[in-house]
Amino acid sequence: xxxxxxxRDLAQGEIVSLLDLAxxxxxxxxxxxxxxxxxxxxxxxxxxxxxxxxSFEAAMMELGGKVLGFSEAASSSAxxxxxxxxxxxxxxxxxxxxxxxxxxxxxxxAASLRSTVPIINAGDGGHNHPTQTLxxxxxxxxxxxxxxxxxxxxxxxxxxxRTVHSLIxxxxxxxxxxxxxxxPEELRLPGYVRQDVLAKSGAQFAEVRDxxxxxxxxxxxxxxxxxxxxFFNEExxxxxxxxxxxxxxxxxxxxxxxxxxxxxxxxxxxxxxIDDDPRACYFRQALYGKFVRMALILKxxxxxxx
Amino acid sequence: xxxxxxxxGLVIDHIRAGGAMDLYRLLHLGDMDCTxxxxxxxxxxxxxxxxxIKIDSPKDIDLGVIGFVDPDATVNVIRDGKLADKRKLxxxxxxxxxxxxxxxxxxxxxxxxxDQVFFLSDKATHTYRCxxxxxxxxxxxxx
Numbered sequence: 544x545x546x547x548x549x550x551r552d553l554a555q556g557e558i559v560s561l562l563d564l565a566x567x568x569x570x571x572x573x574x575x576x577x578x579x580x581x582x583x584x585x586x587x588x589x590x591x592x593x594x595x596x597x598s599f600e601a602a603m604m605e606l607g608g609k610v611l612g613f614s615e616a617a618s619s620s621a622x623x624x625x626x627x628x629x630x631x632x633x634x635x636x637x638x639x640x641x642x643x644x645x646x647x648x649x650x651x652x653a654a655s656l657r658s659t660v661p662i663i664n665a666g667d668g669g670h671n672h673p674t675q676t677l678x679x680x681x682x683x684x685x686x687x688x689x690x691x692x693x694x695x696x697x698x699x700x701x702x703x704x705r706t707v708h709s710l711i712x713x714x715x716x717x718x719x720x721x722x723x724x725x726x727p728e729e730l731r732l733p734g735y736v737r738q739d740v741l742a743k744s745g746a747q748f749a750e751v752r753d754x755x756x757x758x759x760x761x762x763x764x765x766x767x768x769x770x771x772x773x774f775f776n777e778e779x780x781x782x783x784x785x786x787x788x789x790x791x792x793x794x795x796x797x798x799x800x801x802x803x804x805x806x807x808x809x810x811x812x813x814x815x816x817i818d819d820d821p822r823a824c825y826f827r828q829a830l831y832g833k834f835v836r837m838a839l840i841l842k843x844x845x846x847x848x849x
Numbered sequence: 850x851x852x853x854x855x856x857x858g859l860v861i862d863h864i865r866a867g868g869a870m871d872l873y874r875l876l877h878l879g880d881m882d883c884t885x886x887x888x889x890x891x892x893x894x895x896x897x898x899x900x901x902i903k904i905d906s907p908k909d910i911d912l913g914v915i916g917f918v919d920p921d922a923t924v925n926v927i928r929d930g931k932l933a934d935k936r937k938l939x940x941x942x943x944x945x946x947x948x949x950x951x952x953x954x955x956x957x958x959x960x961x962x963x964d965q966v967f968f969l970s971d972k973a974t975h976t977y978r979c980x981x982x983x984x985x986x987x988x989x990x991x992x
Contacts, residue, residue: 735985738974
């Protein structure tokens, strides 16, 4: 059974094929309106989400399929103590594919070990978020024309920012991507990303504290939110939450061709005055997320049917 | 100091000094009812100081655990009081149900019946990571 737990589960060629398919759906959505007729997607969200859950549901609906599931652990049997493994075995009796978000890291992998239907990791704690990465890659490719030869600044919470971890893993497989990691000391990349992914790949990377000093070098700026829900200590969150706020003044030294991405939701790390700047891509990025999830659902269902 | 020779069992030799107690714990040697001898800080021409464990039992033990704790250790198999075999150790690709993941955010902390699996992520630095959350294995904190 094929699952998507980590972006590294997909070969680079498969990622490119998925992005091509997503572009095709974007251009001609009417061709795919019956593609998943009689199929069901279960969205098992043990943690709140707006974009990811709704984009999965919209994706399945636009493919002609149906959706069932829950949007918080309290409304599932998890609140009675049911294990993740049992939950997916039961849901596999009712649905053809499962998208799962869980606050515990590795929960979708644990689920995939027992599941009879494909599992898609829709975010596991501060660990991975591969479908956001597919969204990010589609956005970069559409906005910059290529996934190769550019400098990306990753800014904010790089420690618990699961979207950042997955994106780095994916971009290290592209040609000539240079990484500039911008964070406070306490929110630096975890060792398994810095050493096992970045350093091992041989990619050029730097870790800095100041966004302004590197702004002129960047082709892509990936902003992230400092996530209150990842902190055990409220004081640490309050101290770090406003570390980086992107304002029009700070963008003055940026390239005119810069692409600003954000996985959303945003709190205050991007001034709303930037939203109308053509360099702001984050709402288009949210739109692309639906199309890339349509492509992924199609691929996994097709492989499961073989 | 005189330690009797063993008849049928294992001698784990050339353990880096201080490593014997980690092995004693991870191999659950305290649960065995045979003679187990631990020699700490023995003089060694190669290592300066080394630890040795002698287990007077033919029962199989997990060589992967020994490789994880100290891949430079040597394992001698003793049968009828004589050296019957020397086992070569290497860093195992996976270690299962030996260590517990210490990351409080890891699914292994709450999911019942899930094997605790660590995989070798970097041979050069002897780094193992949790299969589920990728947190680094921490040997000394698993006491």
